[in-house]
Amino acid sequence: MGGVPPRPREDPRPLKGVLRSFGYAWEGLAYAWRVQRNFRVEVALGLLALGLGLWLGVDLVPILLVAALVLSLELVNTALEALTDLVSPVYHPLAKRAKDTAAAAVFLASLFALGLGAYLFLPALWARLGLS
Numbered sequence: 096m097g098g099v100p101p102r103p104r105e106d107p108r109p110l111k112g113v114l115r116s117f118g119y120a121w122e123g124l125a126y127a128w129r130v131q132r133n134f135r136v137e138v139a140l141g142l143l144a145l146g147l148g149l150w151l152g153v154d155l156v157p158i159l160l161v162a163a164l165v166l167s168l169e170l171v172n173t174a175l176e177a178l179t180d181l182v183s184p185v186y187h188p189l190a191k192r193a194k195d196t197a198a199a200a201v202f203l204a205s206l207f208a209l210g211l212g213a214y215l216f217l218p219a220l221w222a223r224l225g226l227s
């Protein structure tokens with residue numbers, strides 16, 4: 096067998112342990128960035144929305160919150176995909192349910208982000224362009 100790295104022992108020094116946890120979280124982020132094109136697209140769209148929000152002078156808090164929601168759900172979706180592939184490398188209807196439902200969570204949050212973007216940006220954009 097082999098291939099499965101040993102589980103690291105918990106570091107008794109609190110700060111070291113916390114820093115190590117950040118390191119693992121960073122590895123997870125780097126993995127999602129590397130393998131998930133959707134994650135990269137969502138980061139780019141989030142930055143675009145922030146730039147647009149700054150330019151139009153709209154409230155950035157809802158934009159930051161919805162971007163955090165979409166990106167976090169995409170990370171959870173990526174984790175679930177990996178776990179599903181581990182426990183069910185061949186087709187199984189329950190594996191399909193798990194992957195499809197996790198994907199639906201990202202889809203729903205993305206639809207919400209789109210609606211929020213339209214609600215926040217369109218009136219400000221019309222005003223900026225002198226169309227309202």
Ligand SMILES: Nc1ncnc2c1ncn2[C@@H]1O[C@H](COP(=O)(O)OP(=O)(O)OP(=O)(O)O)[C@@H](O)[C@H]1O
Nearest residue numbers: 131133176183184185186187188190191194195198
């Ligand atoms: N082991 C499996 N058993 C049953 N259905 C599966 C299985 N693996 C994947 N699927 C089906 O194929 C779809 C695509 O799965 P895949 O693993 O390619 O993820 P994905 O949706 O392409 O994710 P991403 O594009 O974010 O990597 C799933 O949503 C599911 O419907």
